[in-house]
Amino acid sequence: MAYRDSQSFFAAPQAAVYLLLTVNILVFALCLKLAGTPELPGPLLYRYGAMYAFAIPRQEYWRLIAYGFLHSNLLHLLTNMLCLVLWGGLLERRLGWTYFVVVYACALVFGAIIGDAIHSKPYLTVGASGATSGILGALLCLWILGKADVPANFFIINIGLNVVLALGNPRIDWRVHAGGFVAGLIACAVLDLLEKALFRLLRCKFPEFAKANLFALACMAVVLWWGRQPAGAVDNSQAVAFAGLFALAGLVSVKLVDLTLTRRKGLAIVVVVLAAANAAVVQVAATVFASQLASACATRQPGAVAALDAMINALCTSPAAAAIGASALAFALTLLLYSQELYRGLIDVGFVATSLEAGRNRSQGI
Template sequence: MATYRASPGFFEVPHAAVYAVMTATVLVSGLCFIQAGGSQAPSELLFRYGGMYSTALARHEYWRLFAYGFLHVSFLHLATNMLCLVLWGGHLENRVGPAYFLIIYVCAMVFGAIAGNIIHSTPYLTVGASGATSGILGALLSLWILGKLDVGFDFFAINIGLNIAFAISSARIDWGVHLGGFAAGLIACALLDLVEKANAYVLRCKFPEVVKVDLALLAGAAVLFLWTGQAQALAPGAPGWVAAIGFAGAGCAVVKLIDLVLSIKKGLAVVILALACANAACVMLGGRALASAACIARQPGGLLPLDNLLDTFCANPLLVSGLVAAAAIAVTLLVCSRELHRGIADVGFVATSLRAERSRRDGL
């Protein structure tokens, strides 16, 4: 991407997406350590909160493909993976932007878990962000092969060696997750490069990064909505593949609609306001799904703050969801305040610049 270039130095200062992923991982792992009462989490606790295990896919527990990447066995395990995230994540986010960084990270996490599940022939339990962080390194290698990353070969020799050294230091390392995540990151980055090249012919405008991140998060929520079977309420009796095609078609239509709106005067402000409303609607739908799934004959989880939050929500889910939806609107407008102001003040130059930036693009 034209506005993101990795520096030739060995270390690149992390940006917002890296900090967000790191914060979420540390919080989730930290809550497990607190509940365990020490710097290590027992297998029973990790299994309960989302550890990936041998029959998870057979039992359709797809949520574990994401949850396992935020859990860690010990503080040392967490620190090692967060060090890799800092060392490699800054380079990748600086080069491809936060939206594509998050897409690559999630793809590496998911396909790393799938690869590990395929390789294992005996019962196992896997947790950790190592598959996702290996995917970051794979994506950087993909950019280097494409000639779009300004670092030397020594960068990969040192960091791949560092990754192997960390892996060898633990006898319980899951090589399937590491290799699967690395391959997924490499392939996902190459595919995104092709997508960006195709976008020069399909889309008129370059999407601002905040718009791309918000769309990526909404797409993730839509996939979750589809996976949990909530889409059947909109089309009862329809096969799952029909719902998937319908969601994909609707997503493409939304992207093109946003592209057209961005190409008109004050279109950026309209898009930001529309995304704020979409985020609120997503929160309301999520609250409804949570109320029907988690508030009926629920069992205490053992972590008092989370139990108290769930008690408050279940007492009045509509009110709590409404308040959180209003907060989602406020946060969206706050995070996108610069783009919103730019769109409101637009007299035609913003749309022109967004179209001009798209015409200059040549892949990532």
Template structure:
């Protein structure tokens, strides 16, 4: 975890997760403009790409609770949200690290969508990242209340005032998303602080940032698989497996904690992550029989027309494609985690001690 104190400057440079979210939002907005062929995305394009609307939950289109936050109605809408993401997100990620930053962002995005749907008394359609960005400001305020970040009171007064002004500047703006996002960000940060305090007594080692992030990604893949057409959450045959999987989560986490304390434990954990990532990606590809055939039927650009036979062959043998992609995912994991892997392989007994010392020093976030 990053140091508990930082400079109180108004602007800090965006880090990896913040920069990735900025890039995704801008790229998706550009894609909607291309789809619409107009200076602003059309309502039909926004709806088709994932906007939240009044019947989404009734029709079990839960993916919209995530997708709507990456769509924007106008360039000004995008600019305002990206400015807030850059200012607030950069501070929060610098303080908490990428994992908890992403957890707070996604949690506030989904909760803002849920509550926004509840408070609407008439048909509506909504897009935008404002619920999630407001959550980042709420999380920063929580850290300030807990005296875990060095930002001035004027920073929060000016930014909260800006958020309120943006909320009520246009009657079309979903004020509920802003308010719920801000509240959810504050509360989720407080919950994470309590979790970190509890983990101090349950786990001996402080998990490296890459390990926490990878475990959350594996959890996301598992949730997607469980909710896909091939693995329905309401399937009677799946219920026992889900119960067993949920019960095994704390066991796996504690096992990782034990392994990290061993000599070469860090290298063993990296190797295990590579195998887990490969297996998860392979299963995800094999389970995509309801979505990939549609992708396979999309027309290819002329320069790629020669790949059509290969793509058709792959779409007809998803099991083989899944194994190949899984192997590539495992290899990519080892490549990306090359530094901790080398550190683990050269361990003479200091890595586990360093991770235990980091846990002993921590008191919350």
């Protein structure tokens, strides 16, 4: 049995980590500009998505995501982004873009839910620490499964520091930290079981772009369904019916992609189909959120950037034409983004499917 002796505490960040870093920094910069003070006030954080005691009973579920991109001050932002960089690179390198985002989202959402369940009320909480704790939990899961190239003292040091800091600073919400850590660990274990099941159900190892795009389409389907519901009122029976149809449609879609990838030039077909699906989602979103767009246009104030102002005016004046243009842009950008895979699929004479099937046979679990 061969052992690696290059175990490291750090791996270079990849696409998802860079994206999350950028979004967190931009959101903090915007909030800083609105607040005009280095310490963001509670009312502003509440307005833009902080978690609080009655968020879940009032069905303000958007806060389960939004709170993780808000930070109270620069030190709060820097510590969370440091954890994201130090731990996120290791996890994304091991899981890939899509599964990393799944773990991050699960830790963010369920960290808030678990924290809310055991929190003393009232409270107001913000920050990405629940999600970053989930990254650490997922790494621990991989280490337990024997699939992480990190030494044991990595967890002793990082978990120990988190516990000490949480106990030593009353402003740190240890409940969300603990909830996110547990959620990340469980999410990683479930993904491992899922991959083991897919080994028996699917013939091909999906390329990362296909997994990521299918995941994005699934998220958009949930958002679009939610957008069609009456404000503040979600019917439970409709939610159950949607969940069933959503699961069935997801299974059928995944299997169809799997069968397509086994065909000659199947990779190119998948790229084109995903591009068309992205364009269709943009068109449907324009229809579902038409009333919200009209309301925003009616109350809009002129902006400082002339070019951006002209673009928004055109959008408000001709929303139907703008939706068609946005759909065409989504189609073209998808083809451009996946151009290498499209080219590889177009010149395929049968080797791509063979390599994807071999990739599935080489690995069981994540």
